[in-house]
Amino acid sequence: MSTVTRPSASLANERRKDLIQKFAAFASLIVMILVFSSTSEAFHTVDNAMTVALQVTSIAYLGVAATCVIITGGIDLSVGSVLALSGVVAALAVKAGLPVTVGMLLGIVVGGSCGAVNGLCVTRMRLPPFIATLGMMLVARGLALQITGARPVSGLGEAFGVLGNGSLFKIETIGADGFPDVRFPGIPYPVLLMIVIAVAVSIMLSRTTLGRHIYAVGSNAEAARLSGVNVARVTMFTYVLSGALAGATGCVLMSRLLTAQPNEGVMYELDAIASAVIGGTSLMGGVGTISGTAIGAFVIGILRNGLNMNGVSSFIQQIIIGLVILGTVWIDQLRNRR
Amino acid sequence: MRPDAGHPGRLDLEVVLEERLAPAHASASGPAKTPTAEAPYGTARHDGNAELLRLTGVTKRFPGVVALESVSFDLRRGEVHAVCGENGAGKSTLMKIISGQYPPDDGSIIYKGNECRFASSLEAQAVGIAIIHQELNLVPHLSVAENIFLAREPHRGIFVDRARLRADARRCLDRLGVDIAPGTLVRTLSVAQRQMVEIAKALSLDAEVLIMDEPTSSLTETETSQLFRIIHELKRAGVGIIYISHRLDEMTEIVDRVTVMRDGRYVSTDVFRETTIDKVVARMVGRSLEDKFPPRTSVPTEEVLLSVDQLTRTNVFSPVSFELRRGEILGFAGLMGAGRTEVARAIFGADLPDGGTVRLGNETLAIRSPIDAIRHGIAYLSEDRKANGLSVNMPVASNITLAHMDAVSNRFGFIRFAAEAAVAQRYIDTLGIRTPSVRQIARNLSGGNQQKVVISKWLFRDSRVLFFDEPTRGIDVGAKFAIYELLDRLAAQGIGVVMISSELPEILGMTDRVAVFHEGDLVTILETRQTSQEEIMHYASGRMAASDTPDASGASQ
Numbered sequence: 047m048s049t050v051t052r053p054s055a056s057l058a059n060e061r062r063k064d065l066i067q068k069f070a071a072f073a074s075l076i077v078m079i080l081v082f083s084s085t086s087e088a089f090h091t092v093d094n095a096m097t098v099a100l101q102v103t104s105i106a107y108l109g110v111a112a113t114c115v116i117i118t119g120g121i122d123l124s125v126g127s128v129l130a131l132s133g134v135v136a137a138l139a140v141k142a143g144l145p146v147t148v149g150m151l152l153g154i155v156v157g158g159s160c161g162a163v164n165g166l167c168v169t170r171m172r173l174p175p176f177i178a179t180l181g182m183m184l185v186a187r188g189l190a191l192q193i194t195g196a197r198p199v200s201g202l203g204e205a206f207g208v209l210g211n212g213s214l215f216k217i218e219t220i221g222a223d224g225f226p227d228v229r230f231p232g233i234p235y236p237v238l239l240m241i242v243i244a245v246a247v248s249i250m251l252s253r254t255t256l257g258r259h260i261y262a263v264g265s266n267a268e269a270a271r272l273s274g275v276n277v278a279r280v281t282m283f284t285y286v287l288s289g290a291l292a293g294a295t296g297c298v299l300m301s302r303l304l305t306a307q308p309n310e311g312v313m314y315e316l317d318a319i320a321s322a323v324i325g326g327t328s329l330m331g332g333v334g335t336i337s338g339t340a341i342g343a344f345v346i347g348i349l350r351n352g353l354n355m356n357g358v359s360s361f362i363q364q365i366i367i368g369l370v371i372l373g374t375v376w377i378d379q380l381r382n383r384r
Numbered sequence: 385m386r387p388d389a390g391h392p393g394r395l396d397l398e399v400v401l402e403e404r405l406a407p408a409h410a411s412a413s414g415p416a417k418t419p420t421a422e423a424p425y426g427t428a429r430h431d432g433n434a435e436l437l438r439l440t441g442v443t444k445r446f447p448g449v450v451a452l453e454s455v456s457f458d459l460r461r462g463e464v465h466a467v468c469g470e471n472g473a474g475k476s477t478l479m480k481i482i483s484g485q486y487p488p489d490d491g492s493i494i495y496k497g498n499e500c501r502f503a504s505s506l507e508a509q510a511v512g513i514a515i516i517h518q519e520l521n522l523v524p525h526l527s528v529a530e531n532i533f534l535a536r537e538p539h540r541g542i543f544v545d546r547a548r549l550r551a552d553a554r555r556c557l558d559r560l561g562v563d564i565a566p567g568t569l570v571r572t573l574s575v576a577q578r579q580m581v582e583i584a585k586a587l588s589l590d591a592e593v594l595i596m597d598e599p600t601s602s603l604t605e606t607e608t609s610q611l612f613r614i615i616h617e618l619k620r621a622g623v624g625i626i627y628i629s630h631r632l633d634e635m636t637e638i639v640d641r642v643t644v645m646r647d648g649r650y651v652s653t654d655v656f657r658e659t660t661i662d663k664v665v666a667r668m669v670g671r672s673l674e675d676k677f678p679p680r681t682s683v684p685t686e687e688v689l690l691s692v693d694q695l696t697r698t699n700v701f702s703p704v705s706f707e708l709r710r711g712e713i714l715g716f717a718g719l720m721g722a723g724r725t726e727v728a729r730a731i732f733g734a735d736l737p738d739g740g741t742v743r744l745g746n747e748t749l750a751i752r753s754p755i756d757a758i759r760h761g762i763a764y765l766s767e768d769r770k771a772n773g774l775s776v777n778m779p780v781a782s783n784i785t786l787a788h789m790d791a792v793s794n795r796f797g798f799i800r801f802a803a804e805a806a807v808a809q810r811y812i813d814t815l816g817i818r819t820p821s822v823r824q825i826a827r828n829l830s831g832g833n834q835q836k837v838v839i840s841k842w843l844f845r846d847s848r849v850l851f852f853d854e855p856t857r858g859i860d861v862g863a864k865f866a867i868y869e870l871l872d873r874l875a876a877q878g879i880g881v882v883m884i885s886s887e888l889p890e891i892l893g894m895t896d897r898v899a900v901f902h903e904g905d906l907v908t909i910l911e912t913r914q915t916s917q918e919e920i921m922h923y924a925s926g927r928m929a930a931s932d933t934p935d936a937s938g939a940s941q
Binding site (some may be wrong): 253254255256258259261262265266268269270271272273274275276332333 | 732734753754755757758759764766771772773774775776777778782786787789790793796797798799841
């Protein structure tokens with residue numbers, strides 16, 4: 047009877063929707079790759095694949111962070127500025143004679159601290175996340191410009207460039223079958239870091255109590271609080287994570303350029319939010335996955351790269367990416383209304 | 385088996401969502417009709433018992449389910465026609481068809497002699513069919529007058545004619561005998577007052593058919609009787625009212641006829657005077673309900689479990705003292721806003737008290753947040769399930785384990801999914817939660833089943849003291865019975881249960897003692913077996929002051 051058919055049908059429905067969402071984003075990614083491969087000779091090359099992967103990394107780091115914050119029902123607009131501040135702090139520290147590793151860790155700590163301030167503003171001062179992080183966006187950018195006198199920091203030495211430009215080569219080995227394995231073309235460190243971060247955060251979200259609490263806070267903060275979830279601490283964590291990942295992004299970007307630019311990363315927060323939203327994260331909170339965001343980041347990255355390859359002007363690119371964001375979220379809305 | 389008739393249908397939810405969207409849309413593009421303050425009231429359109437509305441063989445299918453199967457219904461002028469049925473019986477779907485939100489797949493709607501097919505709720509509204517939703521649809525930041533004439537404001541040039549707006553609104557409210565200033569902001573009004581505004585709005589639209597969905601679910605007794613007075617007025621003016629309520633007892637005062645539905649089917653229509661509530665209930669559940677309450681099997685012990693001494697929250701409630709014994713069910717009775725929920729929340733740490741002590745066993749507790757309370761084994765099930773109790777877009781299993789994640793995760797914080805699923809399945813089985821799977825999203829369950837999920841959450845937490853705030857609000861008869869049985873079973877296990885309830889029969893049927901609240905005071909504590917509905921009401925309405933009674937906490941013996 048209806049009592050039985052209704053819930054099972056709805057569950058199947060729920061699953062199907064989930065699949066369609068994942069599939070739709072992924073399918074559009076594939077379609078894009080096919081289209082660009084046919085329109086541009088250079089698109090379908092290993093070199094270009096690596097370029098795309100590299101370009102995607104910064105969006106992906108920030109997208110992963112944005113996903114966590116957005117799942118709690120918040121938003122972090124400060125990441126673009128925070129990455130600039132972290133990058134220049136790391137560079138100045140290295141310039142002052144600190145080892146590169148220490149300098150970069152310092153940069154990440156600075157990023158995490160900015161996130162902590164955001165978190166405190168949201169949890170203690172009860173500012174709306176939009177306002178709290180908008181403030182930090184201005185403060186961090188101002189600080190970065192102030193401490194560098196708005197000039198790029200260069201002459202950082204080769205060691206500073208390793209993180210951004212180096213890659214991991216698989217060493218030739220003799221396999222069990224007696225044949226030497228083919229030499230791996232090399233995975234850039236930033237790409238490696240992206241995979242590590244995405245996998246780690248994905249596991250954190252889906253398999254740990256902390257992750258469950260993040261979803262619970264975004265799904266119904268009051269219910270979570272009354273269930274004994276430390277809502278302030280969970281919220282705080284996501285902002286610190288966001289700041290720290292912005293810090294790491296800053297270090298990677300500046301390392302790649304071998305120069306620390308205080309005006310780097312303008313509007314990156316919007317790319318990050320866009321990748322999360324394209325990947326199915328709901329700005330209402332409680333819904334979102336890292337795999338979705340990864341797809342979202344690649345959608346943006348490949349779109350940009352492919353349009354570049356086809357000689358589309360950057361103005362037109364902006365228009366197209368804007369329309370893609372509107373389209374994806376609209377489809378998502380339609381899906382949820384069904 | 386307890387037929388709790390839970391239809392964990394997701395369709396219902398979507399319906400609710402649409403309900404919320406539709407009126408907003410409706411008012412935005414509303415008909416450019418001049419506001420007629422000279423509404424139906426008093427005008428001569430009372431032509432006896434003429435038929436207003438007739439539905440024949442109405443059928444509505446949703447993917448995978450037949451929500452309504454060949455349902456017939458009719459409404460006459462000046463009558464109150466109640467529609468009863470458990471959750472998921474199809475009442476809401478039927479109302480949505482009448483009010484134009486859904487087109488029927490089959491069957492006919494005849495309104496005032498003409499066959500109608502409404503394309504939207506706007507069309508139904510235009511011909512005089514209005515619905516007052518359970519969750520009211522008013523704009524909180526606008527005034528009463530602005531709400532009544534939203535999107536139909538009287539104009540003078542391009543400006544709103546504010547004077548006329550107020551005067552028209554004033555007339556609407558006066559006709560209902562409602563004492564609300566038209567300039568008051570809606571957000572400052574009580575739920576009852578908002579309802580009156582909704583009714584005024586419906587009447588200003590010339591409504592001849594008024595659908596009221598659970599209008600009394602959040603009203604006090606006084607407010608309810610005021611509403612009933614208005615309903616009587618409306619009847620006299622020839623308005624036909626379709627009345628949906630879970631509170632069957634109150635229907636005797638207003639209802640003329642009653643139609644019962646079950647599982648999307650029409651069961652019966654009777655003249656209310658010629659039937660009994662027991663018969664109606666039996667038809668609703670499809671069985672005769674021996675008793676509304678299960679026999680109490682638990683016996684309270686003498687051992688004091690929780691003792692609250694002089695607990696205070698300034699301006700919210702005066703110092704409150706009471707004791708809860710192991711295995712006891714203590715009722716908190718009183719009117720809305722008497723401070724019952726606030727006391728429970730203060731003990732639970734959801735709001736911080738300004739003074740007083742809470743002792744559990746021999747230990748004095750320092751509770752700064754719900755986290756502390758939960759650690760000590762105190763649980764609070766909030767009255768507003770959806771707002772405070774349930775994470776509606778999380779799966780059933782996640783909801784059940786949310787308060788006790790440590791038990792289903794390893795020491796690194798990784799969730800043991802198999803263990804979690806097993807725990808969830810255990811509670812689904814023992815409490816009879818109707819869900820196709822532990823992974824089902826909570827919002828897709830019916831109200832009664834959602835409530836059981838919330839209860840499971842606290843049972844899994846091994847709570848020693850459970851505060852149930854209106855545990856049976858908005859859930860159907862069968863599910864209520866199951867929850868009563870559960871309360872009894874919990875008490876039998878030595879758990880101290882506090883049941884906050886606005887339904888006196890429930891207090892009398894289930895508790896051992898009852899603490900009566902009035903305007904932030906715990907007035908007295910009565911032995912349930914030695915008291916009556918009248919005595920409790922006496923204290924709850926403040927007709928007997930605290931000073932007239934012996935020491936409040938001492939009254940327990």
